[in-house]
Amino acid sequence: MSRANNGTGRPKPNLLITGTPGTGKSTTASAVAQATNLRYICIGDLVKEKNLHDGWDDKFKSYIINEDLVCDELEDVMVGGGNIVDYHGCDFFPERWFDGVVVLQTENSILYDRLTRRGYSGTKLSNNLQCEMYQVLHEEAKESYQEAIVVALQSNTIEDINRNVALLTEKITSWRP
Numbered sequence: 001m002s003r004a005n006n007g008t009g010r011p012k013p014n015l016l017i018t019g020t021p022g023t024g025k026s027t028t029a030s031a032v033a034q035a036t037n038l039r040y041i042c043i044g045d046l047v048k049e050k051n052l053h054d055g056w057d058d059k060f061k062s063y064i065i066n067e068d069l070v071c072d073e074l075e076d077v078m079v080g081g082g083n084i085v086d087y088h089g090c091d092f093f094p095e096r097w098f099d100g101v102v103v104l105q106t107e108n109s110i111l112y113d114r115l116t117r118r119g120y121s122g123t124k125l126s127n128n129l130q131c132e133m134y135q136v137l138h139e140e141a142k143e144s145y146q147e148a149i150v151v152a153l154q155s156n157t158i159e160d161i162n163r164n165v166a167l168l169t170e171k172i173t174s175w176r177p
C-alpha cells in the first residue's frame with residue numbers, strides 16, 4: 001500500500017480487495033480485517049441488506065447494483081477510514097476513498113472448480129471465467145486508480161491466502177497517515 005493517494009487525514013487506511021468472483025476476496029478480506037481490527041465491508045451483502053439495487057437479474061442470478069446508492073451509503077464511513085471493501089468491481093467508487101487496491105487472481109482451472117462448487121453454470125460460469133482470463137478486474141483497477149496503489153496477488157492455494165493476509169496485515173499496521 002502506497003501513500004501516494006494519501007493526504008486525506010484518515011487515521012486508518014481504506015483497502016479495496018477486488019477480483020473475479022471465487023478468487024478469494026471474502027476469505028482474504030475478512031481475515032485481514034480480523035487481524036488488523038479494520039471494518040470488513042462486503043458490497044454484495046450490503047446491497048442485499050440495504051436494498052441498494054434496481055431489482056433482480058434473472059439471467060445472471062444476481063441483484064442489479066445501484067452504484068450511486070452504494071456510494072452514498074458508504075461515503076461517511078469511508079471518509080472515516082479503516083475499511084476493507086470487497087467487491088468484484090472497482091470503477092465506480094470514488095478514487096479518493098482508497099489507499100490501496102488489491103486484485104486477487106486465480107488460475108482458470110482452479111477458478112472453474114470453485115465456481116462450479118458454488119453452483120455457477122452456463123452463462124454466469126463462462127462470463128466469470130472469461131473475466132478472469134482477460135484480467136478484466138486488473139485492467140479496471142489500473143484504469144481507475146493510480147498504478148502505484150494497485151497490486152495483483154495470486155490466490156490459488158491456501159499458502160497464497162496465508163501469504164497475502166500476512167502481507168496486507170503488515171502493510172496496514174505499518175501505514176501512517
Ligand SMILES: Nc1ncnc2c1ncn2[C@@H]1O[C@H](COP(=O)(O)OP(=O)(O)O)[C@@H](O)[C@H]1O
Pocket residue numbers: 019020021022023024025026027028114154155156157158159160161
Ligand atoms: N487461495 C485459495 N486457496 C484455496 N481455496 C480458496 C482460495 N481462495 C478462495 N478459496 C475458496 O474458494 C471459495 C471462494 O472464496 P471466496 O473468498 O468466497 O471468494 P470471493 O469472495 O472472491 O467470491 C471458498 O470456498 C474459499 O474457501
